[in-house]
Amino acid sequence: MTPILNVEHLTRIHGKGCDRCLTSTGPEHDTxxxxxxxxxxxxxxxxxxxxxxxxxxxxxxxxxxxSSLVKMLYFDDQPTSGRAxxxxxxxxxDLFSLNEAQQRRLRDTAMGMxxxxxxxxxxxxxxxxxxxxxxLLMSDELRYGVIREKARALLxxxxxxxxxxxxxxxxxxxxxxQRVQIARALSTGAPLLFLDEVTTGLxxxxxxxxxxxxxxxxxxxxxxMLVVTHDLGVVRxxxxxxxxxxxxxxxxxxxxxQILEDPQAAYTQQLVSxxx
Amino acid sequence: MFPTDTMAQGHEGAEYGFAxxxxxxxxxxxxxxxxxxxxxxxxVPYASREMPIARGFGTGGMQVTLALLGPRDCVxxxxxxxxxxxxxxxxxxxxxxxCPGVSGTTLTEAASVIQTRHRIPELPLRNDQILxxxxxxxxxxxxxxxxAATRRRMHGRADYARLWVKLYxxxxxxxxxxxxxRYPTRINGHYIIDPSPIPRYDVPKLHQADCLYLxxxxxxxxxxxxxxxxxxxxxxxxxxxFTVEEFIDxxxxxxxxxxxxxxxxxxxxxxxxxDGNRVFQCSDAAYCDxxxxxxxxxx
Amino acid sequence: xxxxxxxxxxxxxxxxxxxxxxxxxxxxGDPIELDQIERQMPLLHTxxxxxxxxxxxxxxxxxxxQSLGDSLEAAFFLRAYRSTKPRLGETAPHDTRGMRVTRRVxxxxxxxxxGQMLGATPDYLHRLFRFELMDEGAETFDEIxxxxxxxxxxxxxxxxxxxxxxxxxxxxxxxxxAEDDTPPFDITRTPLIFxxxxxxxxxxxxxxxxxxxxxxxxxxxxxxxxVHPTVGELRVGYLPVTVPHPVTGKPVEIGEVQxxxxxxxxxxxxTDEGAPVFTLGYGACFGHNEVKAIAMAVLDRAISVAAQNGxxxxxxxxxxxxxxxxxxxxxxxxxxxxxxxHYVTFQADMDRLRAARGKAxxxxxxxx
Numbered sequence: 004m005t006p007i008l009n010v011e012h013l014t015r016i017h018g019k020g021c022d023r024c025l026t027s028t029g030p031e032h033d034t035x036x037x038x039x040x041x042x043x044x045x046x047x048x049x050x051x052x053x054x055x056x057x058x059x060x061x062x063x064x065x066x067x068x069x070s071s072l073v074k075m076l077y078f079d080d081q082p083t084s085g086r087a088x089x090x091x092x093x094x095x096x097d098l099f100s101l102n103e104a105q106q107r108r109l110r111d112t113a114m115g116m117x118x119x120x121x122x123x124x125x126x127x128x129x130x131x132x133x134x135x136x137x138x139l140l141m142s143d144e145l146r147y148g149v150i151r152e153k154a155r156a157l158l159x160x161x162x163x164x165x166x167x168x169x170x171x172x173x174x175x176x177x178x179x180x181q182r183v184q185i186a187r188a189l190s191t192g193a194p195l196l197f198l199d200e201v202t203t204g205l206x207x208x209x210x211x212x213x214x215x216x217x218x219x220x221x222x223x224x225x226x227x228m229l230v231v232t233h234d235l236g237v238v239r240x241x242x243x244x245x246x247x248x249x250x251x252x253x254x255x256x257x258x259x260x261q262i263l264e265d266p267q268a269a270y271t272q273q274l275v276s277x278x279x
Numbered sequence: 280m281f282p283t284d285t286m287a288q289g290h291e292g293a294e295y296g297f298a299x300x301x302x303x304x305x306x307x308x309x310x311x312x313x314x315x316x317x318x319x320x321x322x323v324p325y326a327s328r329e330m331p332i333a334r335g336f337g338t339g340g341m342q343v344t345l346a347l348l349g350p351r352d353c354v355x356x357x358x359x360x361x362x363x364x365x366x367x368x369x370x371x372x373x374x375x376x377x378c379p380g381v382s383g384t385t386l387t388e389a390a391s392v393i394q395t396r397h398r399i400p401e402l403p404l405r406n407d408q409i410l411x412x413x414x415x416x417x418x419x420x421x422x423x424x425x426x427a428a429t430r431r432r433m434h435g436r437a438d439y440a441r442l443w444v445k446l447y448x449x450x451x452x453x454x455x456x457x458x459x460x461r462y463p464t465r466i467n468g469h470y471i472i473d474p475s476p477i478p479r480y481d482v483p484k485l486h487q488a489d490c491l492y493l494x495x496x497x498x499x500x501x502x503x504x505x506x507x508x509x510x511x512x513x514x515x516x517x518x519x520x521f522t523v524e525e526f527i528d529x530x531x532x533x534x535x536x537x538x539x540x541x542x543x544x545x546x547x548x549x550x551x552x553x554d555g556n557r558v559f560q561c562s563d564a565a566y567c568d569x570x571x572x573x574x575x576x577x578x
Numbered sequence: 579x580x581x582x583x584x585x586x587x588x589x590x591x592x593x594x595x596x597x598x599x600x601x602x603x604x605x606x607g608d609p610i611e612l613d614q615i616e617r618q619m620p621l622l623h624t625x626x627x628x629x630x631x632x633x634x635x636x637x638x639x640x641x642x643x644q645s646l647g648d649s650l651e652a653a654f655f656l657r658a659y660r661s662t663k664p665r666l667g668e669t670a671p672h673d674t675r676g677m678r679v680t681r682r683v684x685x686x687x688x689x690x691x692x693g694q695m696l697g698a699t700p701d702y703l704h705r706l707f708r709f710e711l712m713d714e715g716a717e718t719f720d721e722i723x724x725x726x727x728x729x730x731x732x733x734x735x736x737x738x739x740x741x742x743x744x745x746x747x748x749x750x751x752x753x754x755x756a757e758d759d760t761p762p763f764d765i766t767r768t769p770l771i772f773x774x775x776x777x778x779x780x781x782x783x784x785x786x787x788x789x790x791x792x793x794x795x796x797x798x799x800x801x802x803x804x805v806h807p808t809v810g811e812l813r814v815g816y817l818p819v820t821v822p823h824p825v826t827g828k829p830v831e832i833g834e835v836q837x838x839x840x841x842x843x844x845x846x847x848x849t850d851e852g853a854p855v856f857t858l859g860y861g862a863c864f865g866h867n868e869v870k871a872i873a874m875a876v877l878d879r880a881i882s883v884a885a886q887n888g889x890x891x892x893x894x895x896x897x898x899x900x901x902x903x904x905x906x907x908x909x910x911x912x913x914x915x916x917x918x919x920h921y922v923t924f925q926a927d928m929d930r931l932r933a934a935r936g937k938a939x940x941x942x943x944x945x946x
Contacts, residue, residue, distance in 0.1 A: 103436065104436045107436060107438065111440075126444075129444055129448055130448060130451060132447075132451065133444050133447055133448050133451070136443075136444055136447045137440050137441065137443075137444045140440040140443045140444060140447070141440040145443070145516055145517045146516060146517045146518050147447065147450055147516035147517075147518050147519050148518050149518075150447065150516075169451050169452075295662055296662065299661070299662055300661060300662065301661070301662055301663060301664040302664070303664055303665070304661065307767075324769040324771055325769060326766065326767045326768055326769055327769065328661035329654070329657035329658045329660065329661050329907055330658060330661065331655075331658040333654070333907075333910065333911030333912075333914045333915060334907065334908045334910075334911025334912050334915070335911045335912040335913075335914060335915025335916075335918075336911065336914075336915050336918065338911075358918075358919065359919050359920075359921055359922050360922065363586055363587045363588065364587050364919055365587040365590060365591060365918070365919070366587075366918050366919070367587065368587035368588040368590075368591055369587070369591055371588075372588065372591070397920075397922040397923060398922055415912075415915070426898060427771075427772055427898055427902075428772045428773065428898070431771070453934040453937065453938070454934075454937045454938075455930065455933050455934045455937055457930045457931075457934055458930070459923065459926035459927045459929060459930040460922070460923040460926040460927070461923075476920075476922070476923045477922075478922055478923065478925065478926035478929075479926060479929075480926075498908050498911065498912055500769035500770075501769075524925070524926060524929045529936075546922070546925075547925075548921060548922070548925060549925055549928070550921075562922055562925075
């Protein structure tokens with residue numbers, strides 16, 4: 004069966020770049036800044052697949068390139084080179100050869116994103132319901148009654164009290180803001196969801212409830228997820244397979260259990276042991 | 280009506296030429312107008328010139344009109360529906376001063392070009408007539424996005440969800456769409472325009488009209504058009520119908536009528552009379568006058 | 579409803595014009611002469627040319643007279659007049675090193691090649707009234723003039739000077755001047771569609787309204803921005819204007835325009851090439867208006883540096899925010915237009931408010 008997402012040799016260099024950027028950076032050089040031209044190699048030659056219904060973790064410290072990777076796939080950023088294909092209803096979309104309108108269309112209707120910082124994923128000046136309405140409107144739902152019902156149901160499902168539907172999310176707690184973001188991301192029934200450090204900065208008890216919610220939603224809908232995190236707990240809780248990144252490179256990948264129990268790369272061993 | 284012998288005398292003998300603007304400026308305006316007609320609803324940037332009336336007083340509409348006028352034209356100028364409100368009178372005086380040969384009229388049916396602020400005449404316009412709107416804010420997206428470069432991209436991809444979110448938030452707060460004028464209107468299925476501050480009452484007149492509608496924004500330097508026989512649909516939800524002002528008397532349930540001509544099919548101005556009573560009167564003065572004349576003739 | 583529903587707006591306007599004219603003349607003594615405006619209020623007079631974007635001393639004086647001294651209105655006259663004039667030709671870029679300088683200071687260096695030259699400035703004058711000016715006669719004017727010519731400093735001084743910034747540039751502390759043959763953006767023929775090149779930025783500010791530029795620049799100076807700028811050089815003087823001869827193509831001098839020019843230097847930035855350099859801001863305008871030139875230079879630098887860093891932190895660094903709001907003719911016009919009748923839109927507003935209130939009053943209404 005074809006993977007839902009196939010990423011090949013994805014590279015992102017910030018700065019002018021030079022011939023030696025890729026050979027002069029990475030874990031073995033202990034840097035992601037090219038000593039020759041000063042460019043930052045955020046992601047280098049990353050290839051992986053995400054299967055239908057799978058939850059794949061991308062683990063690494065800050066600066067490892069894991070967020071950059073997801074940003075490109077969600078069209079928040081452009082890769083320097085490489086390609087990615089998204090298989091949607093049997094049709095393959097070559098993500099970076101689409102024009103801007105096609106990219107937007109895909110992103111609005113067939114992808115969801117939950118950012119670490121809710122202010123990136125939500126408009127704080129419109130109500131929680133309005134934030135969900137916006138996504139529905141982007142996918143051409145123009146019936147007010149239907150929009151209202153869907154928004155209410157989605158918020159209820161993500162455990163946001165319906166009474167707060169018409170309030171501005173800026174007045175919500177961090178956990179509640181993430182629930183609204185999740186509801187918004189799910190609203191169009193997109194088969195692909197990106198989660199970028201969704202529980203970072205939340206209280207432990209709140210974290211656990213959000214992770215449970217994500218698990219439940221995943222099991223209900225079978226949505227494929229790419230989960231970016233530096234938190235081993237999140238990886239353990241949500242994912243079946245994990246890739247580990249450092250200085251823009253994928254240094255290890257495999258079943259999550261295996262990586263946590265028997266990490267191969269020295270860096271992964273360090274990550275795992277430091278968390279225990 | 281317009282004296283043909285008054286050529287304005289400038290300083291040092293420099294006479295102001297026909298239709299004030301230099302010919303290059305008029306040519307550029309016409310090119311922009313053509314482009315606007317070819318891409319219905321698209322805001323075409325143009326090098327708006329400074330006019331001898333202030334920005335905000337109709338310098339955009341005036342430039343469009345000046346670019347259109349030739350000696351055989353007959354022009355009508357209205358503001359708030361009336362030919363003799365101060366701004367309309369002022370602009371008409373300017374045309375009469377700078378466009379010798381052009382005739383003026385207050386009759387809607389007699390005009391070849393009508394410049395207007397805030398209203399569309401009640402009498403349906405014909406295919407040999409052009410209505411020129413004065414536009415303060417050309418871009419409907421300014422409600423939701425302050426950055427002009429971003430707005431241009433949004434228009435290009437018809438990315439208007441945020442405008443609808445504004446309607447959604449309105450419905451949530453008031454159970455009504457509260458936009459009273461400058462109602463966002465989708466032209467030919469793509470671009471959404473700000474139809475200038477006309478009331479909702481006038482918006483349906485844009486749809487599949489016989490005449491050409493031109494919109495000129497002077498300060499913001501944009502020209503756009505709704506050509507004849509083009510779709511112009513006010514944006515709304517599928518299950519929330521667009522409504523117009525109805526002027527229903529809440530006590531009697533009946534429509535208010537014009538105190539002068541008795542019309543019950545026109546946009547009405549409402550104001551307190553000397554005794555503090557609310558009275559209603561046609562906003563379109565020419566329409567009201569012609570009805571009165573017909574009534575007199577019938578008697 | 580008095581003024582809006584006037585039947586006969588034309589008479590009202592004619593009446594208003596008559597009152598304005600009466601206001602200008604009634605009990606006003608001798609008519610003010612254009613020369614008097616030009617010579618006795620040169621700072622106001624050149625400000626009008628600068629904001630009007632047209633160097634026409636005589637019409638600028640007439641504009642001030644006709645607009646009863648309102649500098650915004652006067653600049654507006656020049657702008658509107660300009661709309662009627664075709665473009666006959668263009669000058670080549672002019673180098674201000676060729677300026678006949680009447681004043682020139684640098685805050686960066688104690689001594690500069692050619693020397694500091696304080697010239698005419700109110701900067702160090704006490705703002706104490708000289709009450710004797712309340713009753714001045716023509717003979718006082720003559721006396722002052724005679725005195726000035728009689729006691730001029732001995733010796734001849736040069737009238738053109740090198741640029742202070744050339745010194746810094748020679749040392750590599752400033753980015754080198756890039757050769758750029760792109761024709762400058764013509765704001766009178768092309769609307770601003772962002773992003774715009776720097777020439778559009780400079781041209782827009784060069785005819786911007788002094789107060790508007792100052793307010794935005796001041797916000798950048800006092801905290802909604804980053805640095806304390808140093809005035810590398812401020813010069814005031816007369817710039818000879820040349821145009822290509824229609825037959826030979828050789829530059830021919832056709833006159834001179836008074837110009838104020840300011841170059842500011844501020845905190846350095848890293849460059850792609852490596853060694854950090856100072857950042858620069860440039861301001862120039864017609865006439866003698868130092869506040870405008872400095873404010874413009876501060877804003878030019880703020881916008882350019884923000885663009886280089888790809889990050890806008892303050893309104894004064896946002897080209898759209900600055901360039902779309904500093905034009906006096908546009909902002910004044912739009913502010914004025916709110917006095918016009920708006921009763922159709924207000925009627926529409928009332929309709930919507932009543933509808934919304936009606937729904938709110940319905941007892942059965944439940945927010946859905």
